[in-house]
Amino acid sequence: MTIIELKKLKKNFGTLSVLKGVSLSIEAGLTVAILGPNGSGKTTIMKSLLGLVKPDSGELWFRGELLTAKAINDGAYRQNIGYMPQIARFEENMTAREMLAMVRDIRNTTASHQLTKYVEELTRLFGLETQLDKPLKTLSGGTRQKVNAVLAFMFEPELLMLDEPTAGLDPIAASNLKDLILAEKKRGRTIVLTSHVMSDIEELSDIIVLLVEGTIYFQGSINELLGQTQERTIERAIARILKSQSTKNIKDHEHSR
Amino acid sequence: MNTAGKIFRYQLRAAVRSRWVLLYAGFFFAAAEGLLRFGGDSAKAAVSLLNIVLMLLPLVSILFGTTYLYNARDFVEMLLAQPVRRLSLFTGLYAGLTVPLMAAFVIGVGVPFVTHSFTSSTPSSGIDASALTILLFAGVALTAIFTAFAFLIASLCEDKALGMGVALVVWLLLGILYDAGILAIVWTFHDYPLETPVLAMSIANPIDLARILVMLKFDIAALMGYTGAVFEKFFGTGFGLALSASSLFLWIVLPFWAGIKVFIRKDF
Amino acid sequence: MTLLQTIILPIVASLFLLSQLTAKTFDVYPSGGALARVVALAHAGDTLLLHEGVYRESGIVVDKPLSLQGQRSGGAVVLDAENKGVSILFIRANNVSICGLTFKNVAVAYTTDNAAIRADNVRNCVIENNTLDNTFFGIYLAKSSFCRIANNVLTAHGSHESSSGNGVHLWRCDSITIHHNTVNGHRDGIYFEFVHTAVITQNLSTGNLRYGLHFMFSDSCVYEQNTFRRNGAGVAVMYTHNVHMVNNRFEDNWGAAAYGALFKDIDDSEVRGNVFVNNTIGLYAEGCNRSIIEQNEFLHNGYAVKIMANSMSNIFTHNTFEGNSFDVSTNSLQNYNTFRGNYWSRYQGYDLNHDGVGDVPFRPVRLFSLIVEQQAPALVLMHSLFVELLDIAERALPSLTPETLVDNEPLLKPYRKPFSHSSLSRK
Numbered sequence: 001m002t003i004i005e006l007k008k009l010k011k012n013f014g015t016l017s018v019l020k021g022v023s024l025s026i027e028a029g030l031t032v033a034i035l036g037p038n039g040s041g042k043t044t045i046m047k048s049l050l051g052l053v054k055p056d057s058g059e060l061w062f063r064g065e066l067l068t069a070k071a072i073n074d075g076a077y078r079q080n081i082g083y084m085p086q087i088a089r090f091e092e093n094m095t096a097r098e099m100l101a102m103v104r105d106i107r108n109t110t111a112s113h114q115l116t117k118y119v120e121e122l123t124r125l126f127g128l129e130t131q132l133d134k135p136l137k138t139l140s141g142g143t144r145q146k147v148n149a150v151l152a153f154m155f156e157p158e159l160l161m162l163d164e165p166t167a168g169l170d171p172i173a174a175s176n177l178k179d180l181i182l183a184e185k186k187r188g189r190t191i192v193l194t195s196h197v198m199s200d201i202e203e204l205s206d207i208i209v210l211l212v213e214g215t216i217y218f219q220g221s222i223n224e225l226l227g228q229t230q231e232r233t234i235e236r237a238i239a240r241i242l243k244s245q246s247t248k249n250i251k252d253h254e255h256s257r
Numbered sequence: 258m259n260t261a262g263k264i265f266r267y268q269l270r271a272a273v274r275s276r277w278v279l280l281y282a283g284f285f286f287a288a289a290e291g292l293l294r295f296g297g298d299s300a301k302a303a304v305s306l307l308n309i310v311l312m313l314l315p316l317v318s319i320l321f322g323t324t325y326l327y328n329a330r331d332f333v334e335m336l337l338a339q340p341v342r343r344l345s346l347f348t349g350l351y352a353g354l355t356v357p358l359m360a361a362f363v364i365g366v367g368v369p370f371v372t373h374s375f376t377s378s379t380p381s382s383g384i385d386a387s388a389l390t391i392l393l394f395a396g397v398a399l400t401a402i403f404t405a406f407a408f409l410i411a412s413l414c415e416d417k418a419l420g421m422g423v424a425l426v427v428w429l430l431l432g433i434l435y436d437a438g439i440l441a442i443v444w445t446f447h448d449y450p451l452e453t454p455v456l457a458m459s460i461a462n463p464i465d466l467a468r469i470l471v472m473l474k475f476d477i478a479a480l481m482g483y484t485g486a487v488f489e490k491f492f493g494t495g496f497g498l499a500l501s502a503s504s505l506f507l508w509i510v511l512p513f514w515a516g517i518k519v520f521i522r523k524d525f
Numbered sequence: 526m527t528l529l530q531t532i533i534l535p536i537v538a539s540l541f542l543l544s545q546l547t548a549k550t551f552d553v554y555p556s557g558g559a560l561a562r563v564v565a566l567a568h569a570g571d572t573l574l575l576h577e578g579v580y581r582e583s584g585i586v587v588d589k590p591l592s593l594q595g596q597r598s599g600g601a602v603v604l605d606a607e608n609k610g611v612s613i614l615f616i617r618a619n620n621v622s623i624c625g626l627t628f629k630n631v632a633v634a635y636t637t638d639n640a641a642i643r644a645d646n647v648r649n650c651v652i653e654n655n656t657l658d659n660t661f662f663g664i665y666l667a668k669s670s671f672c673r674i675a676n677n678v679l680t681a682h683g684s685h686e687s688s689s690g691n692g693v694h695l696w697r698c699d700s701i702t703i704h705h706n707t708v709n710g711h712r713d714g715i716y717f718e719f720v721h722t723a724v725i726t727q728n729l730s731t732g733n734l735r736y737g738l739h740f741m742f743s744d745s746c747v748y749e750q751n752t753f754r755r756n757g758a759g760v761a762v763m764y765t766h767n768v769h770m771v772n773n774r775f776e777d778n779w780g781a782a783a784y785g786a787l788f789k790d791i792d793d794s795e796v797r798g799n800v801f802v803n804n805t806i807g808l809y810a811e812g813c814n815r816s817i818i819e820q821n822e823f824l825h826n827g828y829a830v831k832i833m834a835n836s837m838s839n840i841f842t843h844n845t846f847e848g849n850s851f852d853v854s855t856n857s858l859q860n861y862n863t864f865r866g867n868y869w870s871r872y873q874g875y876d877l878n879h880d881g882v883g884d885v886p887f888r889p890v891r892l893f894s895l896i897v898e899q900q901a902p903a904l905v906l907m908h909s910l911f912v913e914l915l916d917i918a919e920r921a922l923p924s925l926t927p928e929t930l931v932d933n934e935p936l937l938k939p940y941r942k943p944f945s946h947s948s949l950s951r952k
Contacts, residue, residue: 013524050338052525073521075340083338090332093271102267106260106339135274151335304908312910436911443900451902459905468908480805480827480850481904486781488905 002064003028003159003190004049009058011044011214018044020214021058026207028158031181031191033205035238041214042194043086046161049192050083051075063158079107084152086163088144092137096128096147099136103151122150125176142168149177153184160184162193166200178203198235210238217241260345261352264336268353278357281317285309285365293373306366307471310396311464315403316428318358322407323424325354327417334525343521347408351513355404359397367393388474395467398505402463403428405509409516412523435462452487463508466501548572555580560604567591569618575602575626583609583631588617595625601656604641608632613660616644622651631660633688640665640690644672652677662690663711666698673702681710686734686757691716695723703728713739714756721745729754736761737778748773759784759804768794778804785826788813801826807849810836819843820940828854828894837861843940846870846889850907853889853930856898860930864889868936876937887935890926892919 004026011019018041026032034042047053049060051072060067062077071077090099100119123129126146131139139147145168152160162181166174181204185191195201201208201222208225210218218225218241222234229237272278292305326333329350336346370389406427414420439458443451459465473485473492481488491497548570553563555578563573564585572592577599583606587593593614595602602625606613610632614623621644628641640662644650650672657663663679666672674693683689692708692715695701699721707729708714714730717723717740728751730737737753738760740746745767752774753760759778762768768791775785785804788794794816801807807826808818811833822845823829829849830841834857841862846852847870866882867889874885893912896903906912919926 047525052334052337054522054524073342075342078338078340081338083335085331085334085338087331088335089328090335091268091271091329093274094267098267098270102263103336103339105263105267106336106341148335308908308910308913311908433911433914436906436909440896440903440906440911443903444896447900455902455905465905465909469905472908481901481907483781484902484904 001028002026003062004192005059005061006045006048007059007061009045009048009060010056011041011048011053012056018214019048019055019058022211022214022216023058024209024216024219026190026192028190029185029188030206031185031193031204032207032209033201034192034194034209034211035201036194036211037242039213040211042211043163045211046083046163046192046194049161050078050081079155080158082152082155082157082160084148084160084162084165086167088148090136090144090147093135095133095135096139096150097132099147100132100150100154104154107155118156119150119154122153122180125180126150126173142170142173145169146173149180153180156189158189160189160191160193162191164194164196166195166197174200198233202234208234210241212242212245217245260341261349264341264346264349265352265356268350269357272353272357275357277321278361281321281358282361282365285362286369289366289369293369304475307392307468310362310366310392310399311468312432314362314396314399315432315464318400318403319407319410319424319428320421321358322354322404323411323420324417326350326408326411327420330525337525344517347517347520351404351408351516355401358404359400362396362400363393366396388471391471391474395471398509399463399467401509402505402512405512405516409512409519412516412519431462431464436465439465452484455484456488456491460501460504463505466504470501550574552576554578558582561585564591577602579603579605581605581607583607583613584611584615585613586615586617587621590618590620592622593624593626594622595627595654597625601627603627603629605629606631606660610634610639612639612641612643612662612665614642616642616647616650619648620650621647622653623655624651624653625655627656627658628660629658631662633661633683633690635688638662638665638690638694640694643667644669647672656680660690662694663692663708665691665694665696666701667696668698670699670701672698672700673704674706675702675704677706679706679708679711683710683712683734686712689734691739692730692733695720698723702726707731708733708737710734713737714753716740717743717746719743723747724749726750728752731755733757738762740765744768747771752776753778753785756783758782759786759806761787761789762791763789765790766792766794768796770794770796770799772798774800774802775804775807776800776802779827780805784809787811788816791816796821800824801829806831810839812836814838816840817842821845822847822939823852824848827851831855832862833857834859839863840865842866843936844868845939847939851891851894851897854894854898855890855927855930858925858927860927862930864930864932866934866936866940867932868939869932872935872937874935881937883935883937885935887932888920888923888926888930889932890930891916892925895926 002025006022006024009019009022022045034045036042044053048055067077123132126149128146131143136144152162165177169177178200181191206221208220208222209216225234225237229240231237231240288309289306337343407424410420410423414423439455443455459469469488473489550572551563551567551574553560553573553575560580560582564587567573569589572594574594574596576596580603582604604613604626608630613628613631623642631639631641641657641660641664642652643665646668648669648671650669652664652674653676655677657677657679659682664674679692681689689712691713692711693703693706694716697719701723703723703725705727709732711733712735714733714737715728720740720743723746725746725748731754733756735757736759737756741763743765747769749771750773754776756778760775761784778785783805785801785807787809790812792814796816796818797820799821801821802824805827807823807829809831813836815838817840820843825848828851829846831854834855839862841864844867846867852869852871869887869889872883872887874883874887876883892915
């Protein structure tokens with residue numbers, strides 16, 4: 001079953017073209033890593049799905065439903081999405097506990113008791129128990145990122161979108177987070193993530209999407225990627241694709257002159 | 258409770274702990290207390306306070322509001338990733354900022370006046386309740402207006418430095434340049450009866466309107482001679498009060514509404 | 526001097542004693558026309574002792590030196606004109622005294638100035654301790670001199686200037702003493718026209734429809750320790766030389782055309798130790814010359830001093846200006862008056878040598894007041910930030926305010942009078 005489908009998604013920020021007609025479909029239950037250089041549009045894809053960014057054209061489908069402007073505005077579909085943004089500087093005078101309560105409150109979650117138990121589990125996993133009642137402004141960047149992770153996972157959503165999830169985390173927390181991701185994966189959740197850490201990608205993802213300057217250059221499993229490029233590591237494989245692409249670009253460029 | 262209400266509630270709780278809000282309340286408290294203690298009678302203190310309110314309150318509200326929304330960018334993104342309508346979020350955040358600022362002002366200014374009215378021995382130094390009420394009302398309205406502008410500006414301008422600049426310009430326009438314009442018009446068209454146009458222009462600017470409403474309470478109408486008489490007569494009528502109230506209301510609603518329009522279309 | 530002492534005084538004294546010996550005292554009780562009859566019967570020098578009760582009489586002519594006294598121990602001795610359109614008492618002889626009576630209900634008339642007491646062309650009258658209520662004009666003296674009006678309480682309840690009379694009204698009089706009267710609710714509290722060398726002390730004139738004090742062509746009078754409060758248009762004095770106004774209070778005259786004191790064509794006068802507080806315009810001077818205005822306090826007025834360009838050679842010194850919206854306002858860039866050694870609460874200069882005098886001159890005329898003087902509607906900008914900035918700019922680079930209207934020796938603290946009388950004036 002396809003859970004996410006992007007059809008010819010285009011987005012410009014001013015004169016900068018961030019997504020140049022991206023089409024992509026993601027099967028439920030898979031973990032998809034979107035790779036690409038900085039500014040290639042990885043985050044914009046995630047934000048488009050969340051309704052944070054309004055695409056100029058193209059269609060977004062989620063769980064077989066077209067996300068119209070109205071649906072995006074209503075936002076009910078986001079009940080099923082957990083999002084872990086790259087940077088998390090939240091309301092400084094709130095405590096982590098208040099923050100979690102606030103989001104829970106906003107989500108109108110009915111099974112609140114059970115959730116609390118799960119949240120407890122999550123906070124224990126990240127060693128946040130002693131940090132919950134401190135104002136967020138006193139927490140370190142890594143700790144905030146852990147709170148951020150709890151926020152994304154606490155509702156056990158069908159789809160998790162994790163933007164550079166391990167960035168800023170200490171090795172233990174990072175590996176805990178990866179365990180958590182794998183556990184969720186095992187429970188059949190769909191996970192979309194971006195990362196610059198190749199080992200993480202190798203460890204976590206089923207599918208790799210290579211995005212360069214708003215265009216998908218490759219989409220497939222790791223093995224397909226390695227096979228296609230005749231390289232031994234993802235890193236080299238990607239580098240090769242990018243290299244061939246850039247020489248082609250230069251040629252195109254010269255040609256157009 | 259709806260989502261906006263929930264967001265407002267949590268924001269309110271956070272704002273109470275914000276040292277900036279406390280500082281803001283403390284500033285008004287110190288100013289009012291100082292003026293009452295060392296500045297003679299309460300009418301005079303209220304006039305001095307009027308200057309502070311008209312100058313600083315809009316400036317602080319617009320700059321604080323603009324900074325606030327820029328700094329809350331990540332927070333806003335996180336909340337927008339939840340099943341929340343943008344309208345609810347905008348309204349909740351706006352109320353969550355504006356109400357604490359209003360409360361800080363009202364408490365900061367009101368408490369010294371009320372305590373002084375209880376403790377002072379001479380009746381003449383007791384507060385003029387109606388003047389204080391108007392002053393507080395004006396301050397509350399100005400807070401709402403300039404935070405609405407702040408949210409509009411912060412939603413409109415991606416760049417924080419630009420946004421702060423625009424906020425400053427809006428304040429300059431309404432707080433200073435507008436009056437320069439009035440003076441220029443009075444000067445240029447001095448051969449014509451100007452009371453009505455000046456009246457209209459004053460009502461059209463929230464800072465001027467607030468100032469005149471408070472001034473009329475301090476008997477300054479007498480000082481203004483014929484102009485004052487026209488003003489006093491106008492603002493004494495139900496129509497005048499209704500028009501003033503609608504002007505202030507529009508000044509809150511229009512930037513707020515524009516802010517929502519921009520906020521809803523905006524990319525994060 | 527010798528002549529006076531050796532010859533005239535003994536003669537006067539013995540005449541006086543003689544009259545005392547032959548003088549009789551009549552007891553008068555209220556009954557129809559009783560007072561008028563007794564006055565007709567009495568001889569010069571007699572005393573009429575009026576007993577408690579209401580005398581419904583008016584138009585009584587006192588044409589010989591009599592003393593009309595209300596009996597002290599009893600209740601009020603009331604002379605009630607019952608709005609009959611005529612004055613109650615006419616004094617037509619010298620040396621009449623009217624004491625301890627209550628006058629009531631003199632009708633408003635538009636052709637004659639009816640009053641409780643009218644004195645015409647007399648000397649040495651004494652009007653003391655009387656109470657006047659609703660008497661149109663109160664005490665009306667014409668062409669009289671050496672009279673004493675003291676400790677009377679005059680109350681009127683008029684609502685229109687045109688149908689109200691003045692409290693104490695003097696016309697062509699001289700050497701009159703007006704002391705410690707309370708005048709309330711009349712057109713003008715105290716009104717002089719062509720009065721000379723009068724002394725006006727410790728009176729309280731409040732709530733009158735037009736002016737608390739109003740005089741014209743009345744030279745060489747002395748006004749001390751009076752209080753003029755909450756009168757419709759304050760105090761207005763005109764066309765007079767040699768006025769001495771000392772230690773009076775001008776308070777709470779607030780309105781579109783209200784003045785603490787309006788001086789028009791007042792020359793060679795002294796205005797000292799007065800307090801001008803809470804007036805729309807504290808002191809307004811038009812065509813005033815060579816006067817000295819010193820040691821006054823101008824507090825919380827709209828305009829403390831408004832001085833028109835046709836006023837010259839006046840000296841303002843040792844005054845205190847505090848909390849006024851405008852300290853000094855004028856209608857011209859020319860100034861021929863001197864401001865020196867005053868205290869200005871708005872002054873922000875410094876005093877390096879600690880002699881109590883600021884080292885930086887103070888310019889009391891705000892640029893904004895000049896603007897307002899020319900364009901009244903600009904007053905709506907009062908207290909606006911723009912105007913404050915305008916004033917700051919003008920203070921930094923004076924270019925539009927009168928160049929010579931400057932206090933080069935501004936005081937850092939209010940001037941302290943060697944001895945203050947103002948506390949004695951009536952509250």
